[in-house]
Each structure stands twice: as structure tokens, then as C-alpha cells.
Amino acid sequence: MEKIWINDAWMEYRETPWDRQSFGVQTKEIMAVEYSNEEDLAMLVEEFEKTLEEEALVYFRCDSNDLTVKKVMISKGYYIAECSCLMKLARFKKIDFGKIYKNDLPLDTHYDEKDIEQLQEIARESFHYSRFHEDPFIDLEKAKRRYEHWILDLIDQGKELFLYRSGDEIISFLFYEVIDNKANLILGGSKDGYGMMTLYFFSTILTHFQKIGIKKVEVMISASNLGIANTYIKFGFTDQMTFFDYHKIFKKS
Template structure:
């Protein structure tokens, strides 16, 4: 159970301002699945996210207006297990043109939970991921992927977590992703981590296969439910 004391009352809602700026409504992460937490979501307008064990009984969630959107698989990789695929044409760099990265981000994410949420227009889901990529650029937590001198993708991270991968459309389906990602992971490990973690939608078979090829193994999973009180502008 996670709760916060805000002023003179207890709340189970954690505000997510990075999503509010994209969707134009109040957005929250629900930090507990208990009765009081679910009842609190009934008292406010906005968009809510809750992550639960897949074995959890969903009936209370459904009764309070939540709906299933995704299952996130959680692969992890130990430093010694990483499989690296060398390619003399591929380079990982932090010296890149930000606009080239944002252009890739505009069309790289179609299998995420925000695109699967039938309440969220695709344009807003696209905006959400593009702004996330921009945030990672601004904080220095993104590698650009180049093939010769061509910017073809990106790898976003925070601490030991692999957050976002994007490869330009004309480079997909040709085996480049495992080269780009393995070299990025090797660079990521240089920060001193013994383990990298990531989170992949269960419907994103290409990404799951990619990480398995690189030496990641599945540790767990969570089901994600959303709820919308009100409407998007």
C-alpha cells in the first residue's frame, strides 16, 4: 500500500503532470488497489492508471469504471548475459540533431498502452510519446543510433531502465534493431549497472523477441487498467 498525506487528508492518487500536459485533463497513478483507493478515483475528474498483479481479481476495478488496456512484460538482463551484435556501420552517440529524433518519435509508437486506450485519440497518444522522447533528450538520457552518417533511431533510458526504443520506418524489419539495441545496452552498462530492466507490452512480439535475443529474460508482468472520469477536451 502506498499513500500520501496531502494537507490534512490521505490520498492514494499520485499526480502525473507529464501526462496532464499532453491530455489536457488531470491525470493520476493509483497507488493501491484497496477499497478506499478505488473509491477515491470516483471523486475526481480525470484519467487514472493502475497497475496490478495479473492474478488479482479485476472485479473491483471494473465495478469502479476501470478498463483493461495492456499487460506489461518485464525483461531483465545481467551484464554478463548481454549478447552484442557488432556492426562497423552502427554508432551510438549523444551528438545528434534533436529534430531528426523527434521525427522518428512521431511514428515509432503504435503498440503502447495509450494507443490501445479507446478513450485517447491517437494524436494525443502520439504527442505523449513525442514529449517523453523530448524530455529524455533534454535530460541527456537518450542515445541516437546512426548508420554511417544517417540518424536512424534512438534509445532512451533512466538509471538502469531501458525506457524507449525507436527505429526509423525504412530501417525496420532488416535486423538492425538487435545491432542498435545491443550496442546501446553495452553503452548503458558502462554507467556501472549490473542489471538492465525494461518493460514491453505483451502484444509487442517484435520487441519481446528482440530483448530475448539480446540475453534478457522475463522476470514478471503487470496488468494495466485505465479509467476516465469526464472527457478529453
């Protein structure tokens, strides 16, 4: 992580080599900003852009209600590519998820190379929403490829994984992490044609989280993905915060 300071304002950003693999250009993500006035924020953006050495894709997810960020980013040539929602499920200890949907699917946590290929295929062909899928200036095939690389990156990071199988076929999966009794759902869903299994799959996982003492569950989803948003709402999730994802593509001069 790198950090830039202007007076008392600062910006954190990082290189994202896993996305460079997908898009074939330098990729950087602005992770956070802290500022007290519009002028300092504008200078932060200008200083950050000096770190770009070639053709690049930059992205930055920020509170959609931050009008100063919106004004500065748009004035600097950034555009809003996606709106996302942070959804939370808190104090769910006494919820009987079995009364909402079947919650006794067999969950598997073991996988091999063939399973990884199946996960990549599901992510590529069955997932249609993301900060890159919804960007009209990014080639859709590259956005799909990004999901394939993300699967490998999550495995390399050692993120926890639940699978539901039918024979040797993976039907549903979920990558997640648990920090301080809070489960963060990272990436998951079901194979095309098995959308209803997502309901049973999530019900089973949430019941498991209850049993091991998880107190909160969070997930970030695209606001355009109404199907999955309604799924989470059925289980008691509420929308806590919305974000805009700002993008800018830098061409070679």
C-alpha cells in the same frame, strides 16, 4: 506524490501534467497500493476519485495476478487497456553480444534542437504500442502526441540518451538511466524502414554496458509488441512479471 490512507491500507498517486498536455483533460496515475482486504481497497479507490475535479483520465499499472485489484477496479468502472511485461537481463558479463548481432555501431550522446525534432518524429510515426495506443477509447492522434511530449519530458529530466546516426539522420535512439549498476531502458527504437538496425543498436549498447560494469538491465514493454519482445529474448532477456494497465475516463457531469 500524494497518499491516501484507509485503516492500514494506502494508495499513492500523482498528477501527470505531461499527459494532460497530450489529452487535454486532467490526468492522474495511481502509482501503488497496499491493502489487506477488498473493502479497504474499494474505499481507497472511492477516496481517490474524490480528488478529481473535472473531466479526467486515470490509469494504474498493477501486477496482472492480483485478482483483488482486478475485481475492485473492474467493479468501479475501470477497464484493462494494456498488458505489459517487465523483462530482465541479469549476470550477462560473459555474454558475447557480438556473436548475436554486430555490436560496433558508433554511438552518439550529443544532440541539438533539430535532433529533438527527429526523435519526436520517430516516436510519433514509428512506435505503435503503449498504454495509450492500445486504449480503444483514446484518440490515436492524442496517443502519438503523448510520445512527442514524453521525448521532451525525458530530456527535461536529464535522462541519458544514445543515438545512432547515418549522416545527419537519426536512425535509432534509446533513453535510459543507470541506478546502482542497473540500467533501466526507458524508450527507444528505430525509424520506420530500419527495424534491423535495432538489433545492432541494442547489441552495441549492451556491450557498452558490460564495459562500464553494469550488472543488470531491465525494460518494460507492451506484451502486444512481439517484435521488440523477440528482440530482447534473442539477447537473453526473460519475462519476470506481467502487469495490467487499468484506465478510467471521467466525463463532465
